Amino acid sequence: MNLRDLTYFCAVAETRHFGRAAEHCHISQPTLSSQIKKLEDELGVTLFERSNKSVRLTAVGQEILLIAHRVQEGAADIRRTAMAHSDPLAGKIKLGIIPTIAPMIIPSLLAMTGRKFPALHLSFVEDMTDPLEDMLRSGALDAAILATDPMHSTLVDIPLYDEPFWAAFPKGHRLEQKSELVAVDIDPQELLLLSEGHCFRDQALSVCRHAVSQNAAQADTRATSMETILNLVAAGAGVTLIPALATQGGRLAETGVLARPFSKTRGGEGASRRVRLVFRRTSPRLQLMHALSDAITDDMSPLVHAVPKEE
Incomplete structure (x- = not known):
């Protein structure tokens, strides 16, 4: 055999x-x-x-x-x-990415690796956090870009950046008059959320916990993708939270959706998520993981904030 x-x-x-x-x-x-x-x-x-x-x-x-x-x-x-021993920055690497990060980061990842790691071939798997962690543990993935702490002791992470949340709403909405928002500006009866299983849903609820707690049953319109949520917002069905990178490059310009950041000084603290590179503790490609994390943070949009290396 x-x-x-x-x-x-x-x-x-x-x-x-x-x-x-x-x-x-x-x-x-x-x-x-x-x-x-x-x-x-x-x-x-x-x-x-x-x-x-x-x-x-x-x-x-x-x-x-x-x-x-x-x-x-x-x-x-x-x-x-x-x-990894012959050339740690060459070969194939399969990278998992959650859906609320993938569309914003994959194009820049491909461009960055083409410039900095020409002998490295990236392939991607887009899925929610739990399936990606399962694939990491089984060896089906080499690493994953996630927005939550790894749940298993066999996995470790390198923090990449903190990404603020923005509120998205249709043109003509009352929030259009504000330059910055606080959590209580969000009406729970208007809040649109991703379906359960998306970590971004839980993070959005955490930001809006004070508003949603007043009438949690109203914050129950769910969709399986950010694109669907934004289409609902554009149609006037409500408001939602989006990651800051979703606003870059004129992504919202043709959708009829506007966005505003949360204030950093008036109750907007914590309105962000930490994005990290997660991999197996026993990975033989540790040097590549650190090189990738450095390259990602060196190439970041000003909309997000790189995590200092000591963290």
Whole structure:
């Protein structure tokens, strides 16, 4: 048994089809079928139930699949470790980013890595915090840009920047007359929020906790994306909170949505989130993590505030 056999086994398990699995592995179907049969003979168990119309894992096949995934991740870690020692700033890195950060930061990340790390290839996974942390822990991601403290002891973080929140509202709204806002300026009956599972929802509620506590039931209009929320705001359905970077580059200019910052001196303290680079404590690419964090903070918009290194 070798890694190639496990790759073939995982391909059949995931596609549930020998033909598609062979295509994925770039070999012929008879060769794939022969290798799977040899693996079953070596292990002394049947891994798949086969019929003319379907292929499915047996009970023992399901158990072995979990182990095979761990072996594949271990092999990938070996390759990453070797690469980190040969050139820590080269190779591939898979980066997770939460949806309320991704649209604002991915273009600048690609431009920055092209300039500073030409031998580094970035790929991205956009998802909410919990799934990204799960992918980090399993090794499916190398790092993630999140806006909350990592929940697991196997993960560590490098603080990047503090990003203020702004209030967004439609043209002609009463808030248009103010240059800065405080939490009590937000009417809970107008507040639009992202759906549960988005950390930005919890952070927005924390900023507006005094206003929302007066009538929490009213702050219950939910959407799955910031884009949907802003479309609702543009249509006059209410107001919302957005991260400061969402206002840069004329992003709101054509939407009919206006935005105002929260005051830093009159009750606006804490109206921000800390964005951080999170990775496994045992990552073999620690040098790259620090180089990436330095490059990100060196290239930041004036709308956000880099966290001093001593923090």
